[in-house]
Amino acid sequence: MSPCEKHGMASERPVAFEGIDTGRMFLACAQPEGSNCGFVKWVDHQWPPTMQTALLKLWAMVEDAKSTRVNDNLESSFTIHHLTEEKNKLEANYDKLVQDSAITYQQEVRKELIDDMKAQMATEMAKKDAETQKLTQKYELLVNLTRAQATVIQNLKLNKMKEKQVLTEARMNLELKNAELTKCQEKLTQEKLELKLQVADLLKGKEKHIKRSGS
Template sequence: MLEDSRSGRRDDNLENSLKIHHLTEEKRNLDANYDKLVEDVNQLLSTQQERVMDLSYMKVNAHGAESSSSIVSVMQSEIDKKEAEIMEVKGKYSVLMNLAESQGRVIRTQKANHLKEKEKLSEENYNLKVQVDKLTKSEDKLNDDIVVLNLHIDGLKKGIRNLIKRRDELKLQIADQLKALEKNEEKLKMIRDILDG
């Protein structure tokens, strides 16, 4: 389960990194578009100012006045278009910034959770190592005790073999004593028979 959880977090982090990368690219493109639109609007405004100044020095006839007002209205519509595009880019930029900020919060939260989990796992790992060390020491002590017990058992086995040998020797001595007793009894009987007889 722990490996699955880690793998899932890794996949989420990779997915979030890809999203952030794409969002960063989109932000760069939007910034470039925004800068280009601002430049276009500034250029348009400066062009409009130059034309207005040029028109003020020229003699304006009726036809010229109509044509300059149509130019001004075309320019005004282009300015309005550019301003609408700028507003749209600003909106996208704002959405993108909010998304990036949200992604950052999520990543920071995941990182904090990951660090907490890592600390917890490190602590559990340390506790397990301490327990393993205790068990290893206990096992070594038990092995030493087993060696001592085996030595005692070997000593006891030798003692039992010696006792059995001694018992067998005593049995032989008792048998010899019984034979000698029987011979002595026979001799005693013979002596009695001689004395009685």
Template sequence: MVSWSDGSDSSEHTLEYMSSASDDGTIKVPASIEDSDFEGPETELHVLCHGHGKASERRVAFEGIHTGRRKSKRDRTEDNLMNYFDVHNLTQEKKKLQASYEKLVEDVNGLLDAQERRAEVERKDLESSKIQEKYDMVKNLAAAQANVIRNMKLKLAEERKNLQIHIDELQKTVEESNVKLEGIKAIING
């Protein structure tokens, strides 16, 4: 666990000064602590210090301008280049995904339009079938009425024929009666 120093750390791992090419020849090293949880490659490599020949330790600085690991300009350039390629690849993938999304939206809209057209056709078919049913009903009704009218005409024609026969018989009877009446008149007048 990291513990913060208050500046009066008397730990054997903290160095107070280090020589440098500055004006007075020394610079103050920022306070640091040992990272006991670190299990990375530095602890596996046994690098010896050139100054006193002891194994080097990993430390993290919390003060000053140089905190954390230092990278060379070449490493930063390579990292920037790799980051650029990552960003470029992600941008290309985003464009592909956007195109796929737009195609998907277009396909979904096409499906919805087709479904609406199909529903409209089904609605028209239903209306058409209802109209067809009504037409068939009216057609059947008209056919039934035509049959009734035809039967009535036939019946009327038969009755007319029968009536004509009766009329003819009555006229024949009237003529015979008139002939008899004329005979009776001739006998009476005669």
């Protein structure tokens, strides 16, 4: 193995991998980049022209494949970029849809709650109306009973007043009659006294007459 001419060290034996020299072995400086002296010496002979032409075609095909791959990668990049934008738009639309759906759901839930509250309030109002109607009927019944009782009491009072008036008039009549009877009794008593006096006078006159007749 030929050493590196500048460094006097053993050379590497890499294999070429480009152009018409693809596959040929050569010697090269083993120092790293920066210290490498650029020593190169071919070990294999140059390929025949047909081989070189074939290698050129192969490398042309490789370059075309690379170019196609690059174009495909660019198209893929554009497609990926477009799909990413579409994805972002879809995610934004999805987030907005979720937000709108959440708002709509909240509104629907709120509407259902309000409807339930309205239904409960309507039921309670119906119960209250029924109770109020019953109480009103009871109140009207009590009012009618009170009025009837008041009418009965008033009639009783009127009847009592009439009876009292009749009794008062009867009492007054009795008192008048009693007074008349008292007067009549006094008159009769007076007349009786007068009769007694007359009888006494008659008896006295009779006795006098008898005495006169006897003498």
